[in-house]
């Protein structure tokens with residue numbers, strides 16, 4: 001199996017590079033072609049959709065794994081055209097190429113396709129209603145992939161973080177070193193999900209590619225089990241970081257409402273994803289989000 005992997009300098013792409021390496025020939029790519037830690041891969045700029053076919057023609061992958069995306073949720077409100085090209089038009093081009101060449105496309109999407117107006121976990125077939133540009137462009141990408149007729153897996157995930165790159169956990173640890181007290185939103189509920197867990201699920205799904213047909217393809221929700229608020233996540237991060245010796249002490253933590261922390265993009269209040277379909281069809285489930293946090297904190301300790 002020859003796998004073209006996009007965005008290996010992002011959180012998920014980085015973990016996928018490690019997790020997918022044993023499965024076949026992996027062709028890593030980034031926007032510039034430069035790989036994190038040195039070396040070079042395929043340059044692939046998803047904001048230039050017209051350039052995509054040539055790269056795919058040159059690589060001839062049997063599987064395309066596409067974690068690359070325009071992920072700046074707030075900035076997307078003022079750059080909707082760029083977000084649309086990367087999150088909607090590029091996946092459409094990749095999907096059309098995959099449909100023509102009978103290649104499998106593994107793509108990632110987001111809990112932000114939902115409006116968050118429930119208090120029970122969202123199922124794959126619940127009606128999407130994104131609140132912002134990022135969610136709307138990701139949904140357009142999903143729709144284009146489904147319309148292309150290519151064999152695909154779309155893994156919707158949420159609140160992704162890892163020991164590397166920019167994310168909520170890294171921001172909290174940095175701010176804890178700078179301030180005595182932090183105010184964190186307590187009325188948005190979700191499931192913090194490790195990039196590593198998501199990459200491992202992807203590797204499991206791709207380990208038996210011949211079995212990927214019928215209901216084993218399509219859209220699946222993939223997040224760690226359980227739920228918390230950003231405030232609850234921050235609290236758990238500080239407790240574990242102090243225990244692990246990453247912080248001398250936890251900062252004061254104040255719970256605030258979303259209305260007290262205005263951002264350009266509106267976010268869903270409740271975006272926990274129901275993962276029963278992944279468990280029923282593939283027998284795969286990620287453990288509780290606190291287990292994922294322990295893994296990432298453990299990794300940070302070894303740096």
Ligand SMILES: NC(=O)c1ccc[n+]([C@@H]2O[C@H](COP(=O)([O-])OP(=O)(O)OC[C@H]3O[C@@H](n4cnc5c(N)ncnc54)[C@H](OP(=O)(O)O)[C@@H]3O)[C@@H](O)[C@H]2O)c1
Pocket residue numbers: 007008009010011012013030031044045046047048066067068069070071086108109110111138156157158159160161165195
């Ligand atoms: N992060 C989350 O909380 C979250 C939540 C739900 C769903 N997701 C989805 O999960 C997937 C992985 O997210 P992540 O957290 O790993 O994102 P990330 O860390 O922001 O990485 C995104 C990657 O996409 C690349 N990229 C952006 N624009 C590009 C372009 N024009 N051409 C080529 N590459 C480009 C980035 O490269 P540069 O760094 O060079 O720009 C980076 O490598 C995405 O599909 C995202 O929508 C993420």
